Every structure is written in structure tokens, then in C-alpha cells.
Amino acid sequence: MKVFKFGxxxxxxxxxxxxxGSILKEFTSEKILVVISAMGKTTNAxxxxxxxxxxxxxxxxxxxxxxxxxxxxxxxKQLLVTHxxxxxxxxxxxxxxxxxxxxDKPQREYDYYYDQVVCTGExxxxxxxxxxxxxxxxxxxxxxVRDVIRxxxxxxxxxxxxxxTSSIVSNSVMPLLSEHxxxxxxxxxxxxxxxxxxxxxxxxxxxxxxxxxxxLDAESQTIWKDVSAVMNSDxxxxxxxxxxxxxxxxxxxxMAYYGAQVIHPKTIKxxxxxxxxxxxxxxxDPTLPGTVIHNKTIPHxxxxxxxxxxxxxxxxxxxxxxxxxxxxxxxxYELLGKIKIKPNxxxxxxxxxxxxxxxxxxxxEKLAFEVSEIFDVQVLKNLTLLTIRHYNREIFEKLTQGKxxxxxxxTTDTIQMLMQ
Ligand code: ASP
Ligand code: MG
Numbered sequence: 001m002k003v004f005k006f007g008x009x010x011x012x013x014x015x016x017x018x019x020x021g022s023i024l025k026e027f028t029s030e031k032i033l034v035v036i037s038a039m040g041k042t043t044n045a046x047x048x049x050x051x052x053x054x055x056x057x058x059x060x061x062x063x064x065x066x067x068x069x070x071x072x073x074x075x076x077k078q079l080l081v082t083h084x085x086x087x088x089x090x091x092x093x094x095x096x097x098x099x100x101x102x103x104d105k106p107q108r109e110y111d112y113y114y115d116q117v118v119c120t121g122e123x124x125x126x127x128x129x130x131x132x133x134x135x136x137x138x139x140x141x142x143x144x145v146r147d148v149i150r151x152x153x154x155x156x157x158x159x160x161x162x163x164x165t166s167s168i169v170s171n172s173v174m175p176l177l178s179e180h181x182x183x184x185x186x187x188x189x190x191x192x193x194x195x196x197x198x199x200x201x202x203x204x205x206x207x208x209x210x211x212x213x214x215x216l217d218a219e220s221q222t223i224w225k226d227v228s229a230v231m232n233s234d235x236x237x238x239x240x241x242x243x244x245x246x247x248x249x250x251x252x253x254x255m256a257y258y259g260a261q262v263i264h265p266k267t268i269k270x271x272x273x274x275x276x277x278x279x280x281x282x283x284x285d286p287t288l289p290g291t292v293i294h295n296k297t298i299p300h301x302x303x304x305x306x307x308x309x310x311x312x313x314x315x316x317x318x319x320x321x322x323x324x325x326x327x328x329x330x331x332x333y334e335l336l337g338k339i340k341i342k343p344n345x346x347x348x349x350x351x352x353x354x355x356x357x358x359x360x361x362x363x364x365e366k367l368a369f370e371v372s373e374i375f376d377v378q379v380l381k382n383l384t385l386l387t388i389r390h391y392n393r394e395i396f397e398k399l400t401q402g403k404x405x406x407x408x409x410x411t412t413d414t415i416q417m418l419m420q
């Protein structure tokens with residue numbers, strides 16, 4: 001039993017969906033649970049629908065939703081012949097479900113509506129792809145993941161009820177997999193015990209796949225991406241980026257922590273707990289080796305570089321030159337928690353506390369305003385935070401040349417610099 005995950009970029013046009021079909025054709029004699037995201041930028045488009053709806057702009061919300069509908073119907077028409085009508089009917093049922101809600105006035109909290117509308121993206125994409133695969137000879141069973149992944153009602157960042165979900169996986173997903181070689185379902189979404197839809201946080205499909213891999217005791221999980229492997233830096237920022245063939249679970253957790261956009265950070269734990277290897281493969285060329293992430297210690301890793309642009313540094317100093325003590329720091333963290341913003345780097349001195357954060361303007365303003373009651377506050381913007389794991393002198397000098405370093409922190413394997 002294997003788990004495959006295909007992200008939005010791997011199902012955003014006809015060629016890519018047929019590529020997915022040809023990959024699955026190679027595995028038709030195996031048992032595969034396939035987890036799929038919404039197509040391309042559908043989730044962003046649905047977010048706009050919810051925003052319009054919540055601002056009371058009903059017509060605009062319906063128009064924006066209509067665009068999403070048309071895109072999916074067009075995709076279905078391009079991909080399907082014999083299964084088109086069946087598919088259209090199923091898509092229309094999901095359209096109606098969302099529209100029902102959009103015709104009403106918002107009465108509950110924003111996050112609730114967000115999840116009810118945004119979950120549609122995954123339901124539509126998987127419905128079309130399942131019909132396409134069945135039409136082209138890749139027999140599969142479509143599964144509504146909301147009947148399996150049970151969560152709390154912390155909308156937009158719902159937490160999975162592990163034991164309950166695990167029992168549904170054993171009692172209903174396992175039997176499905178013994179009947180059908182391919183079971184195809186949605187990432188990112190779940191439901192509460194009141195049958196309300198929930199989402200698990202943006203980019204959460206990797207995590208869904210890992211939850212299934214864990215609960216099904218899968219032999220492996222594969223994430224099919226549009227890159228050749230996990231790279232040691234973002235190719236858009238560093239042209240000399242290189243693929244890494246093997247990584248340890250902890251290394252990936254560290255990379256995600258420092259901001260590398262590799263794999264959703266929650267993905268690793270369910271795999272690590274059961275020692276299930278995670279493969280990252282290129283769906284454009286499945287013959288490429290890709291990356292394996294597992295429990296081995298890997299001796300010689302290249303420097304791994306993470307560059308975070310658009311950082312703000314807030315320096316908070318006590319107004320009367322008294323020491324910044326635990327009570328100050330505790331208060332600051334409480335405030336950060338309240339504003340829901342996480343520092344990427346912190347440093348204290350005797351009379352000041354420095355936090356480096358993503359420059360999310362509203363949040364930074366709010367933070368600066370609230371702490372100004374206790375501290376003198378200085379904010380510096382347009383900064384870059386550079387993290388190098390497994391650094392050496394050469395790479396350090398190359399990446400910091402000509403830059404002003406405002407702050408530097410270093411351990412034996414990681415160096416971080418805030419640069420202007
Ligand atoms: N469709 C969701 C998103 O765009 C989930 C995912 O892609 O993993 O965030
Ligand atoms: Mg995605």
C-alpha cells in the first residue's frame with residue numbers, strides 16, 4: 001500500500017492531468033491511495049468568493065464563484081467524453097451546496113464560511129480527475145474525505161481527532177482498498193461531528209497524505225511535484241541550486257522551520273512515527289531519481305540556504321534602562337500569540353528585546369502600537385533573513401558580500417543573518 005499526493009500545480013491543465021494518468025497506469029496492479037489538491041489557483045479564487053460574501057457583496061461573490069464553476073466545467077469537457085454527463089451532475093451538486101450558502105447572509109464567523117466554500121476546490125478537482133481516470137482505463141474509487149477525516153471546529157486550521165479518524169480508516173478505507181486498487185480522495189479538508197466542512201491550513205494536502213500513510217501503515221508516501229527533487233535552495237533565488245537525493249526527517253523539519261517551502265511542516269511527524277519513507281518525485285519526468293526522506297543520518301549535506309525577504313525588525317527597549325526580564329518577555333510572547341504572528345528570529349540584550357518577523361503590515365503595526373506602552377519601539381523594514389544550514393566559510397562569504405549584517409546568530413550547524 002502506497003500513498004501518492006498530487007498538488008495543485010500538477011493538476012492545473014489537461015496535459016498535466018493526463019500525465020498523472022500515465023503515472024498511475026504504471027501502478028494499476030498495486031494498492032494506492034491518491035490524495036489530490038484543488039486545481040492550480042482554485043483555492044485563492046475561492047478565498048475571493050468568501051471575502052466578497054462576507055463583505056455583504058452577494059452578487060460579486062456569486063459572479064466570482066461562477067468563474068470557478070466555468071473553469072471546472074471547461075476542464076471536464078476537455079477531458080471527458082463518455083463520463084462527461086455523470087461528472088457534470090456530480091460537479092453541479094457541489095456547486096449547489098456552495099451557492100445555497102452564498103445566497104444567505106453571513107451570520108457566523110468568517111472562518112466557518114471560509115471552510116464551507118473553500119473545500120469545494122478539492123471536491124471538484126478530484127471528481128473530474130476520478131471520472132477522467134475511470135474513462136481512460138485507470139479504475140478508481142472516489143472517496144469524500146469528509147466522511148473520514150474527523151476534526152474539531154477550529155475552522156481554517158482544524159485539528160484531526162486522531163483516534164476517531166483512525167478507526168474510520170480501518171473500518172471503511174481499508175476495505176475500500178481491498179476492493180479497489182486505487183482510491184482517490186481530497187487533501188486539505190475534513191469535517192466536524194456536526195458535518196460541517198473544515199480545512200487543515202493552506203497547503204495542507206501533504207499533511208492529509210501523511211495522516212493516511214500513518215493510519216494505513218503505508219510502505220511509503222510519494223509527493224509528485226513540478227521540481228526534480230528537494231533542492232538546497234529556491235531556484236528562483238539562487239541559480240546554482242542543486243538537488244538533494246537523501247534527507248533525514250529532522251533535517252526537513254528544520255528546513256521548514258527556517259522557512260524553506262519544501263513540504264508542509266506538519267507532514268513529517270505522522271511519517272516519522274511509523275518510519276515511513278517520503279519520496280519527492282517529479283511528475284513531469286518520473287524517471288528522475290527525486291529525493292527520499294527517511295530516518296537515516298546523512299553525513300554530507302550541501303549547504304542548505306533559505307532566504308526570507310520582506311522582514312521587519314522590531315527592537316523594544318525598556319523606557320527607563322531597566323533590564324528586560326522574564327515578565328517582559330512573557331508578556332511579549334503573549335502579545336505575539338494574541339496577534340498570531342511568529343518571530344523568525346529573536347535576541348535579547350540587557351535592556352532590549354529584538355524580534356524579526358515577516359512584514360505583515362497590519363500585524364506589525366498592531367504589535368508596535370501595543371508594546372509601545374511598555375517599551376521604546378523601533379521598527380526597521382525591508383530586511384532579508386538568510387539562514388544557512390551546514391554552512392562553510394566559502395558560502396558564507398559569497399552570500400553576505402557587500403551586505404550590512406544587522407544581526408547574526410549561529411550554532412554548529414546553522415547560521416542566520418539579518419541583512420540590509
Ligand atoms: N488547495 C489547498 C491550498 O492551495 C491545499 C493544498 O494545495 O495543499 O492551500
Ligand atoms: Mg497546493
